[in-house]
Amino acid sequence: KDQKPIEPLLITPDAPVLGGVHGGRAKCLQRLVRLGLPVPPTVALDFAAVRGIASGAYVDGGALLEAFAPDALVSVRPSSEDPDWGGPGTILNIGMNDARHAALAARLGRGAADALYRRFIQSYTAHVARLDPDLHSGAGDIREMLAAFEAEMDEPFPQSPGRQLAEVLRAMAQAWEGTSARLLRQAKGAPPDAGLGLVVQAMALGVGDPAGGESGAGVIQFVSSSTGEPRVTGRYLGQSQGREALGAGGRALYLTRDPRGPSLEDLCPDLFDSLQDHGLLCRRRLREEMQIEFVIHHGALWILDAVRVRRSSRAAVRIAVDLATDGVIPQFEAVLRIEPRALNDLLHRQVDPDAVLDRFGNGIAASPGAATGRIVFSARAAQASAAREEPCILVRRETKPEDVRGMHVSAGVLTERGGVTSHAAMIARGLGLPAVVGASKLHLDHKAGTLTTEDGRVLGEGDVITIDGSSGSLITGAAPLLEPVLDDAFRSLLGWADALRDIGVRANADTPAEAVMARRFEAEGIGLCRTEHMFFEEDRLTVMREMIFAERPEDRAAALERLLPVQRADYSELFRIMDGYPVCIRLLDPPLHEFLPADRAGMLDLARALGLPLSQVADRIAALSELNPMLGMRGVRLGIAVPEIYAMQARAIFEAAVQGESAAVPEVMIPLVSARREVELVKAQIDGVAAAVRSETGRAFDYRLGVMVETPRAALRAGDIAESAMFLSFGTNDLTQMTYGLSRDDAGHFMNAYVSRGVFDEDPFLKLDMEGVGELLSIGAARGRAVRPDIILSVCGEHGGDPDSIAFCRNAGFSYVSCSPFRVPLARLAAAHLAI
Ligand code: PEP
Ligand code: MG
Structure with a gap:
């Protein structure tokens, strides 16, 4: 066969610097060697070699072992490009056989020799021969284990170290190629052709002759994985090896001095100091917080490996900020190290601990955060729900690789079976998705499409539930959720991001609560206040309806007179909260009938409230109804047909502005414009109101009038419109709807089919369509300018919070993007990444 020979590379301080083809672990080990740390001899195999081995290339294990001392045991560790992509587990003590067992028993004692051999037989059985790991459960005796292996395999346990190594390499190489391993790493962002390198390392034995000095194994890190705060954590176990305890009689020690018991620091102070020095050196030179895996053999310290400290998103931010504060990395690098999406984890919601909840069960808390959504029972239904922009909770008996797509688009996952390492749990954690697994008291009936609780309640597809992936609680309905606490590191990082970015970020906020949130996330103003949301409260709704029903101008004026102080108070509250930051208020947009009742009972209530006969109410509602309301009398058309509404809103805005302390210039925005004349008419009217308010109050103030570009015609005629508009804000939701002729409200019926059949790459309501809608943005921008x-x-539009769309806006020279408050931190960070 024309195979390329496998070319192992011995890692030495002066070997060529490893490129990308040996994987991250090999590269890191080489750096440790170059830093002069005591790393046992190590050999690296590259991706091509491992791929060859997986597809059957011959491996000369004996030749590979020639790089090591004649009696060395070795380990094999995976070395993928990104350690987060996982890989097959490490196998230790390769080379153990009867002869070495006897020799080691004489040198280190029977207990230590047994421990080493036992462990190797166990891993070989499970991961190389792929026999049931229970084969050896309970059996501690080496002879029994070897006999059980032979009985099962029909051949003796391999004694040749070369063959053992070859078989281990093959098993690990093939495990990487398996379907579920591939799907798992792809869910974490690995490309389909991600390679695996393997690292063969001489074993430093954590077991030894107690008379020969301290022996044991441990891991140590210098920051907390959950918060990122400086703290020595890890574990050390005497007479052990690997990351877990081995054999009985091991002594777990505290790492640092501790009143509760003996510590490594007490027992081997010099060694502990060296470990700390190594940790500091790694931090400074590798520019990263590392977890160090070490072994002590007969009093000598060996460093086996160092990996990036595993970290929550919160810890990642703290670590990056601390490294920059200590001058180890520049600030911009700290900013670059945090994926904008990771901020979503920091922003995870929590179920309010004080809320009275209706729990319907619980399971294992498998991935943190709380999520509310409608129940869906299949990945397909989850995708359909996502296309409708409706949050859903994917409920499955257990998840399989084919569910991963559905998990990607769900708000949370709930399974009846499985534990913290189940497929559902691992994938959910990888995706940062709240998950509760193993809720075994629930009964899921797939055929019937029902989920029956322990106390006999039956939930079905579409029912709203809340899952708490931090506690495992399952709650009916939408539980009150608490927003997360944002710490100083988070604020520092985003502060640095702000200094780097060159496009503004505002928030879409309609209510005082949202404005408070916008400020908390340090949005530089409100980019869109949808005023219709102010009219839906019960007391105002009635007045609004009176206004809509008014037959005569004086009746309408009277109703508007009552709405005026309410609106003034709304705006003044927003100005107060935004404290000088700009507030962009959009005049009323939706068709009037959206404020009217749709059913008979509602009409009857309204008839009573207005003192009108039911028939008259019904007739009026019928007259206002439209076949195609999104293209009907809404936005500026309403403003022109019923000018008193915009006049009232403008007056309320200006009166609030002159009342308040804030120096901000209010911004007034006209929705759904398509023609120059619309803007001219509304502008003339609003200028008139401004002049009136100035003369009535004797206060001078400025305001800015702008236009929402939401129709293709407005984009094309942006030049005309710019004559009267000081700003243009692209409402990409409506603009996408009208550019495609695609209903925002009905696209869900076929969006799934469109995306899955490749008609659209993505749902254009989620990702800006750069080619079509984007071209209109460019044209509008150029003609306006x-x-x-x-x-x-x-x-x-919604696209304001999406990193790719932000990149588009930045390239087009836009001043700012505006998105929902929760996406503001992500947008700030994404914008900084673009500018670096
Ligand atoms: C838009 O159309 O993009 C927009 C922001 O307005 P709304 O979503 O309120 O229609
Ligand atoms: Mg719109």
């Missing part, structure tokens, strides 16, 4: 060079451009 040509007429008014200092025109302010922005995006306030």
